[in-house]
């Protein structure tokens with residue numbers, strides 16, 4: 001018998017399929033996503049202990065809407081439907097789904113009518129997160145309706161005898177008060193053992209990397225000094241040892257002290273082979289005069305790859321290098337429009353920004369994970385905590401924090417302002433409280449100031465401190481006024497060209513974290 005149980009998440013085109021999978025993993029049960037079009041026999045071959053049906057954008061009664069996999073409810077495998085998955089279960093088993101004319105989006109009060117299995121021991125009223133326009137009008141025969149809301153008479157149902165459960169709300173998002181408990185109750189009822197740990201992610205990833213690269217293959221890893229590439233590199237190093245060469249690209253869009261830090265921190269700890277490439281000229285030339293954010297991102301993505309290709313040739317003497325390792329995470333993929341039916345928000349340089357003629361085979365062991373999971377993997381791998389808890393910094397660097405064309409002078413201004421903000425936030429002990437704090441230069445905006453009794457006509461700097469769990473959503477950080485005041489005073493005193501500092505008070509959505 002396998003040491004851990006498997007839960008399949010059947011994806012109906014959900015925004016949150018990966019989020020469901022990770023919440024299951026948080027219950028220490030292994031979980032994998034499969035498309036709703038996969039035949040039931042193939043699902044059964046994976047020997048699932050339980051199945052979760054995800055949400056999705058369609059209406060179950062619409063023509064062409066994805067149906068429950070044929071025969072799924074006859075397999076006897078305990079199954080939990082969420083939102084669309086709940087509606088699909090209701091309809092397939094003889095209940096009724098209809099557009100009732102009322103929709104619920106966001107926080108909603110749920111009244112538990114009967115604890116049943118899912119709500120066992122939980123409060124009779126709780127706040128849950130909803131996102132639906134269709135509703136279950138009648139539960140299938142034999143099902144107990146366990147919860148309602150003001151607008152939704154059937155907000156949860158279950159038939160423990162048949163191992164079938166469903167909820168209209170999203171237990172996987174953190175805004176649902178007891179969502180994780182509801183999920184846990186389902187997994188327990190299904191008999192899933194909590195025996196899976198993050199160690200398995202590391203071990204499995206290392207195994208998979210070994211299999212992908214083979215016994216002779218060699219790889220280059222883009223190392224940025226950030227968490228993701230550090231963890232990816234450490235995994236690959238564990239898999240293929242010194243057949244890995246790391247490449248740090250100094251593209252001139254880095255913050256003060258960044259290049260030195262990579263050499264000091266990562267190489268010291270891992271002893272990995274590192275090549276540092278000074279590519280400032282090439283990036284600045286390629287970006288000359290470019291103001292469109294997507295164009296900047298595409299150029300930066302392409303130039304990164306061109307540098308990796310040059311490095312590939314430079315180390316050819318030791319044997320060909322076919323693989324490129326990147327620390328790509330799931331949010332990079334969804335935002336670049338790579339999820340099921342998701343829109344392109346911005347092309348992350350390492351996903352949507354890659355050139356079409358890419359010669360490398362990509363190795364991306366973190367592609368299905370969120371940042372906090374990567375941090376835990378980093379801890380499992382024994383990386384130092386200063387590295388594991390470092391705030392994210394985007395690959396395109398200061399290039400997407402200058403609103404307007406990128407020039408050496410503007411980079412210098414931004415670098416000076418950024419280091420002041422970072423110093424003051426650290427001094428105030430706020431590094432762990434905030435997710436990151438982009439400092440943005442509005443290069444094409446000027447405003448009038450008065451300094452030393454004279455008139456100035458300088459540029460504004462925007463501070464964008466945010467708190468977040470996984471960068472998919474974020475809120476602006478409520479920093480102490482004294483800290484903001486100190487940052488503002490120092491930046492305007494110390495950075496010529498800047499005569500105004502402003503604070504960005506927008507959450508994500510509607511804003512994104514970076515300005516471009």
Ligand SMILES: Nc1ncnc2c1ncn2[C@@H]1O[C@H](COP(=O)(O)OP(=O)(O)OP(=O)(O)O)[C@@H](O)[C@H]1O
Nearest residue numbers: 222223224226227228229249326327392393394395
């Ligand atoms: N300066 C760089 N040199 C080489 N590779 C880079 C550089 N910047 C980014 N990359 C590559 O692009 C990937 C994505 O960058 P991203 O900023 O998302 O991750 P990270 O820098 O590893 O971690 P963090 O999100 O904590 O900054 C990196 O994992 C790395 O492979």
Ligand SMILES: O=c1[nH]c(=O)c2[nH+]cn([C@@H]3O[C@H](COP(=O)(O)O)[C@@H](O)[C@H]3O)c2[nH]1
Nearest residue numbers: 347348349392393394395396471512513514
């Ligand atoms: O490596 C990266 N390449 C990119 O092209 C990129 N764009 C945004 N980011 C980082 O991703 C997170 C979410 O950012 P946004 O809310 O701006 O999309 C934040 O942490 C951003 O700093 C990037 N990281």
Ligand SMILES: NC(=O)CC[C@H](N)C(=O)O
Nearest residue numbers: 055056083084132133134
């Ligand atoms: N989030 C969802 O799964 C939505 C399901 C369905 N599209 C509805 O609006 O009710």
Ligand SMILES: [Mg+2]
Nearest residue numbers: 226393394395
């Ligand atoms: Mg980074």
